[in-house]
Amino acid sequence: MIMKADLHCHTTLSDGSLGIEETIAQAKRYGIDYFAITDHDTLSSFSRAVVLGERYGVKIIPAVEFSTYDSKRNSKAHIICYNPEKPGRLEGLCLRTCELRKKRGKLMAQKVLEKYPITLESILRYATGSKVIFKCHIMHALMDYGYTTDLYGKVYDELFNPVTGLCAEEVSTDMQDYPEAHFVLELIHSAGGLAVLAHPAVFNNYELLTELCEAKKIDGVEVWHQSADEQKRKIAFDIAEKYGLITTGGSDFHGFYNHYPIAIGSNYTPEDSLRAILKRKTK
Numbered sequence: 001m002i003m004k005a006d007l008h009c010h011t012t013l014s015d016g017s018l019g020i021e022e023t024i025a026q027a028k029r030y031g032i033d034y035f036a037i038t039d040h041d042t043l044s045s046f047s048r049a050v051v052l053g054e055r056y057g058v059k060i061i062p063a064v065e066f067s068t069y070d071s072k073r074n075s076k077a078h079i080i081c082y083n084p085e086k087p088g089r090l091e092g093l094c095l096r097t098c099e100l101r102k103k104r105g106k107l108m109a110q111k112v113l114e115k116y117p118i119t120l121e122s123i124l125r126y127a128t129g130s131k132v133i134f135k136c137h138i139m140h141a142l143m144d145y146g147y148t149t150d151l152y153g154k155v156y157d158e159l160f161n162p163v164t165g166l167c168a169e170e171v172s173t174d175m176q177d178y179p180e181a182h183f184v185l186e187l188i189h190s191a192g193g194l195a196v197l198a199h200p201a202v203f204n205n206y207e208l209l210t211e212l213c214e215a216k217k218i219d220g221v222e223v224w225h226q227s228a229d230e231q232k233r234k235i236a237f238d239i240a241e242k243y244g245l246i247t248t249g250g251s252d253f254h255g256f257y258n259h260y261p262i263a264i265g266s267n268y269t270p271e272d273s274l275r276a277i278l279k280r281k282t283k
């Protein structure tokens with residue numbers, strides 16, 4: 001019997017619109033056997049997700065998606081940690097990054113409040129679960145008050161375009177914001193986790209991926225993701241084949257907050273890769 005595994009998903013603990021239980025219940029409806037909640041820079045889903053997974057008959061692989069910085073190429077990079085044996089070693093990093101996100105979120109919200117006569121409470125209503133204000137929470141509030149009917153469209157671009165956005169608060173280039181990718185990888189491995197470079201097509205991380213492979217610092221790469229066309233998937237897959245990486249896939253589900261329509265189970269992790277992840281956990 002083929003096992004279905006969606007190993008990339010977000011909930012209200014970060015920038016998803018559905019809670020943990022609703023997300024796992026939907027995974028069950030779609031026939032998912034193995035599921036990973038990869039909320040940004042937080043381990044908060046770990047214990048509850050496993051309990052709810054048992055209730056719904058879905059096996060949960062504990063995971064977290066780290067926001068990192070590739071200083072050599074002046075670019076962002078997201079790294080997913082799967083199955084950390086000592087998750088406590090990752091708590092400090094999560095707290096530091098979340099504090100950064102809180103600071104940036106508040107700055108963005110304040111700038112938006114100067115332009116639009118809405119309340120901070122209307123934004124916080126949507127950020128309650130995550131305790132961090134994401135751009136999607138601000139946009140949801142603006143939709144409530146009729147300033148836009150699109151979550152991602154003209155108003156979003158005017159406010160949050162990383163170059164021209166009037167209210168954007170992007171990562172600085174002095175490496176004092178998000179942690180360096182190499183540091184995060186070392187920390188993941190010290191915690192006994194598997195490190196997978198997420199959606200390399202989003203930030204054009206292919207040079208970084210090759211560099212990490214040659215330094216033997218990365219365990220896998222997310223090949224099957226909505227952001228990558230067949231050509232980009234082949235590039236990632238060929239690099240994985242050359243260096244013996246695990247190849248993963250996932251929907252990167254955010255519910256209502258996705259940039260494009262995407263449902264749980266839209267992309268899967270191949271069964272041989274899933275078995276490699278589970279085998280590593282067993283060891």
